[in-house]
Amino acid sequence: MTFTKKANEIFNQAIRDYHLKDHVDTPINNPYERGSIDFNLYLKCWIDTVQWHLEDIIRDPHINPAEALGLKRRIDRSNQDRTDLVEEIDTYFRKKYADVKVKDDARLNTESPAWAIDRLSILALKIWHMKEQTERKDADAEHIERCKAKLDVLLEQQVDLSTAIDQLLEDIEAGSKYMKVYRQMKMYNDPATNPILYKK
Numbered sequence: 710m711t712f713t714k715k716a717n718e719i720f721n722q723a724i725r726d727y728h729l730k731d732h733v734d735t736p737i738n739n740p741y742e743r744g745s746i747d748f749n750l751y752l753k754c755w756i757d758t759v760q761w762h763l764e765d766i767i768r769d770p771h772i773n774p775a776e777a778l779g780l781k782r783r784i785d786r787s788n789q790d791r792t793d794l795v796e797e798i799d800t801y802f803r804k805k806y807a808d809v810k811v812k813d814d815a816r817l818n819t820e821s822p823a824w825a826i827d828r829l830s831i832l833a834l835k836i837w838h839m840k841e842q843t844e845r846k847d848a849d850a851e852h853i854e855r856c857k858a859k860l861d862v863l864l865e866q867q868v869d870l871s872t873a874i875d876q877l878l879e880d881i882e883a884g885s886k887y888m889k890v891y892r893q894m895k896m897y898n899d900p901a902t903n904p905i906l907y908k909k
Contacts, residue, residue, distance in 0.1 A: 713871035
């Protein structure tokens, strides 16, 4: 089984599990062994799924401003958790391929494997929710057809992105591409680098 086939299955499992209760405060029940790549893939998609619904809620035009601020702070924390987890997944790949002999003409990829996998997780969510739109009973035929066309594009994109990630991992394993990971270094979350925070 390719890495992305397994990843997509785990992403779909996390999304299905979330939608059993479909509430942003539902506790996670990760079925995989803590510290394993499967555990982190499930956790990654769970974080993305909760954040997807937080982003929906905060766009309510009638939301209480104080509630919106609380949600914004929660989304900020979620983004940081997501970033930290992506970097942890990249650490998994760096360890896995640590002993690979890199070829002299090896090339660098534009992004690390984990950041591509981050996009794959978000794509699984887009597919789930676009499929929901195609099944709505309260929407007109034009909306349904428009969403079906978008769903077809998303499914094609999932195949293409999955293929590209698997090819990247094959290239890294063969030494024809190499990993170089730059930490995100988000400045606005750091009290030492955000002037609004360190000037107080």
